[in-house]
Amino acid sequence: MIQINGEKGGGQMLRTALTLSAVTGKNFTIENIRGNRSNPGLKNQHLECVKAAKKLCDAKTEGLEKYSEKIVFKPGKYRNQDIESDIGTAGSTTLLFDTVLPVTTQFTEKFGIKASGGTDVKWSPTSLYYEHVKLLLLEKLGLETDFEVEKTGFYPKGGGKISLETENYSMESFELLERGELEKIEIYSKASRDLEESNVAERQADEAAKKLKKNFASEKVEKNFEYIESDSTGSALLIKAVYENSIAGFDALGEKGKSSEKVAEQAFQAFMEFHDSEASVDEYMADQLMVFAAIVDGVYSVPEINSHIRSNSYVIEKFGYRVEVGREESRAVLRAGK
Incomplete structure (x- = not known):
């Protein structure tokens, strides 16, 4: 039984353990779940992650209840079956997808998952980032998916709906050290319908474009904006950087008291910091x-x-994998494997 102490981490430690347990067939116990958070233990979104992983490998569990700070997870055999999940809050649906997506590397047939909850919320990849950055980068590495946002869910009500299907594919070992030259920059901006009179989506996109065009050729910058139905007022912005060999993304969320221009500034600064490095992927994809x-x-x-x-x-090393890191001038190199 693998023993994991989550006192110095958040939900990612749990999600990684669930994924690798399902893939390797190794049992694990994790204590002090989300131990470095002000409200530790399992929240709705973490419970749904455990339930999803449990379903994919017919696992036996202990401690599966809200606010639990310890669970036991004993996986069985793979079961490729579609999943439907309702987080019931604005908890992140994209982080739920992150739990099961690597498990699909073991499947030989199509797999589908649908989830309701938060789609563009703090502390998680936005649906914009997921669709336009993460899944496209994974496609370069062998993963084919079909992703759809049926409804956007902002904080605090959530109510968003997204779905993901994976195709039969073979993901092989990869090397992604050099990102190559910057080819283009795409801006994606969206806001809830009630913000249309204030032109929030346009203002976010326009401000981001203005800042980018001061630093890069205008023909490289492309902007898109839209207004969507949502149960809560909100907005989201993504700056997507397309390089020869890689894709990176930098998103920001609107909130009460935060101007559209401030949202754009946040995403722009994150992009510029990354661009000044020589890294192949952004800090979130890392x-x-x-x-x-x-x-x-x-x-x-x-x-x-x-x-x-x-x-x-x-957590990864607990399951028998190796992780090596090295520092270079303006980037670090990360290597993981068996």
Whole structure:
């Protein structure tokens, strides 16, 4: 039984453990779940992650209840069956998808998952990032998916609906060290319908475009905006950087008291910091890609080795994989595998 102490990490440690337990067939116990959070233990979204992983490998569990700070997970055999999940809050649906997506590397047939909850909320990849950055980058590495946002869910009501299907594919070992030259920059901006009179989506996109065109050729910058139905007022912005060999993304969320221009500034500054480095993937993809790299053997470059990578490495190594990191001038190199 693998013993994991989650006192220095958040929900990512749990999600990684669930994924690798399902893939390897190894039992684990995790204590002090989300131990470094002000409200530790399992929230709705974490419960749904456990339930989804449990269904995919016919696992036996203990401690599966809200606010529990310890669970036991004993996987059985793979069961490729579609999943439907309702988080019931604005908890992140994209993080739920992150739990099961690497498990599909073991399937030989199509797989589908639908989820209701938050689609564009804090502390998680927005649906914009997921659709236009993460899944497209994974496609370069062998994963084919069909992703749909039926309804956007902002904080606090959530109510969003997204779905994901994976095709039969073979994900092989990969090396993604050099991102190559910047080819284009795409801006995606969306806001709830009640913000249309204030032109929030346009203002976010226009401000981002203005800042980018001061630093890059105007023909490289492309902008898109839309207004969507949502149970809560909200907005989201993504700056997507397309390089020869990679894709990186930088998103920001609107909230009460935060101007559209401030949203654009936040995403723009994050992009510029990344662009000034030589990393192949952004800081968010850096730890999200680790589980895939461990399963198939991968190496890639990241801006820096942060706390998320360190806590993720701890869990990955518990399941018998290796993680190696090295520092270069303006990037770090991360290698994971068997």
